[in-house]
Amino acid sequence: MYDKFASQYDFFVNWKSRLAFEMPFLQEQLALLGGSPEEHKLMDTACGTGQHAIALARLGYQVSGTDLFPQMVSVANTNALAADVKIRFKTAGFGSIAPAFPGEQFDAVLCLGNSLPHVNSLSDLQRALEDFAATMAPGGLLLLQQRNFDAVMHAKNRFMEPQTHSSGDQEWVFFRFYDFEPNGKIQFSVLTLTRKPGGAWESTINSTFLLPILSGDLRAALELAGFQDLRFYGNMKGEAYDSAASGDLIAIARKNA
Numbered sequence: 001m002y003d004k005f006a007s008q009y010d011f012f013v014n015w016k017s018r019l020a021f022e023m024p025f026l027q028e029q030l031a032l033l034g035g036s037p038e039e040h041k042l043m044d045t046a047c048g049t050g051q052h053a054i055a056l057a058r059l060g061y062q063v064s065g066t067d068l069f070p071q072m073v074s075v076a077n078t079n080a081l082a083a084d085v086k087i088r089f090k091t092a093g094f095g096s097i098a099p100a101f102p103g104e105q106f107d108a109v110l111c112l113g114n115s116l117p118h119v120n121s122l123s124d125l126q127r128a129l130e131d132f133a134a135t136m137a138p139g140g141l142l143l144l145q146q147r148n149f150d151a152v153m154h155a156k157n158r159f160m161e162p163q164t165h166s167s168g169d170q171e172w173v174f175f176r177f178y179d180f181e182p183n184g185k186i187q188f189s190v191l192t193l194t195r196k197p198g199g200a201w202e203s204t205i206n207s208t209f210l211l212p213i214l215s216g217d218l219r220a221a222l223e224l225a226g227f228q229d230l231r232f233y234g235n236m237k238g239e240a241y242d243s244a245a246s247g248d249l250i251a252i253a254r255k256n257a
Contacts, residue, residue, distance in 0.1 A: 001208040006049070006071035008192065010079075011165035012174050015051045023055055025236040029143055029252060030061070033107050039060045040107040043135055045097060045198075046115030049078030050089060057085040066100060068093035088212075093140050095118060098135045105137040112145045117210040122217060124189035129225035136255045142227060144251040148234070149212035150243040156180055186210040215243055218251060227253035 002009070033040050037060035044053040046254045047065030049072060057063040057080070067073050070091045080087045092100040094116075109132045132142060160176040172194045179187040189207040215232065222230055230253045233239060234246030241249060 001070045001206040002048075002067075003071045003167065003189065005206050006069060007073050007210075009049050009072070009075070010051070010226070011167070011172050012117075012163060012190070013051075014163070019051065019055050022052075024113075025238055025250075026052075026056070026143070028238070029141065030056075030108060033141060039105070042187040043101075043109045045096070045109060045111045045132070046113070046118070047076055047089065048072050050079045050087065052110065052112055053087050053089075053229045053230065054080055054083045054085055058083070058089050064088040064090070064101065064106070066090050066092040066097050078126070079206045084250065095123070095131045097131050100231075104135070106135050106140060107137055108141040108143065109136055110143045113163060114141075114210075116144055116146050117149070117213050118208065119211050120209075120211075121211065122221070125211065125213060125217070126221050126224060129221050133226050133255050138255060139257040140255045142183075142222075142251075142253045142255065144218075144249075145236070146213060146249050148215075148241075148243065148246045148249045149214050150249075151212070151245060151247075152178075153180075153212050171195055171241075181209075182186070184212070186212055215241070215249055218249070220252050222251065226256045228256055229254045 028191045030066050041062045042056055044063060044065040047067050051063055053063045053065040065076060067088055073089045073091050076089045089102045090233055116128065119128055158178050163174045172192060175191040177189055181187055188210050189205055191203060191205045193201045193203050195201045219230060228250065232241035233250040235243040235248050236250060
């Protein structure tokens with residue numbers, strides 16, 4: 001899905017609004033590392049087009065980023081060049097991040113934007129978290145963001161609010177929806193409509209599968225991977241996590257020293 005969607009991904013997300021909402025919380029959590037940003041190395045996994053990594057680099061952090069799709073990494077490199085920040089981006093998926101940075105240890109690892117549920121199984125989730133831990137310095141900070149699948153799987157709401165974008169003489173509309181599969185997974189699809197003035201709408205659809213990671217399964221996997229001091233939040237305002245009502249599940253933990 002994301003190899004085909006990379007060139008349009010920054011149209012799909014209102015980054016100005018999203019970063020304005022999320023960065024204060026991210027800065028607050030990263031401040032727990034102590035010292036100044038320039039002292040700390042961060043890893044942004046499943047970095048997509050690099051927008052979070054760029055925002056963190058602008059604060060002074062030494063940032064690296066990985067994504068499974070080279071098309072996303074290419075866009076991330078272009079975005080970082082335009083922003084005049086230095087970030088190392090590499091093509092690496094969950095389970096292969098530590099080997100992509102041999103011998104390096106990061107003070108914090110981030111996995112944002114509902115990326116972690118793209119694992120195929122709970123065993124793959126475990127391998128991904130162990131891979132994160134292998135990249136981290138003792139006592140390092142892990143910050144995960146995903147949908148609150150406890151609530152999603154209970155309500156089974158299929159459709160999300162459409163998103164729009166316009167640039168020059170072209171217009172885009174993005175419709176996101178879920179199909180709940182008999183095997184327990186979710187097929188996540190994005191229907192994209194685009195047109196130029198006076199032209200007909202053209203449509204494309206891209207899909208992928210998600211593993212709806214429940215809060216209990218995530219907690220158990222984090223503890224098994226060697227993380228402690230686990231905290232759950234319901235959003236990046238830092239509000240308390242409510243498994244029945246929160247829109248997101250934000251998990252923050254420390255690697256065992």
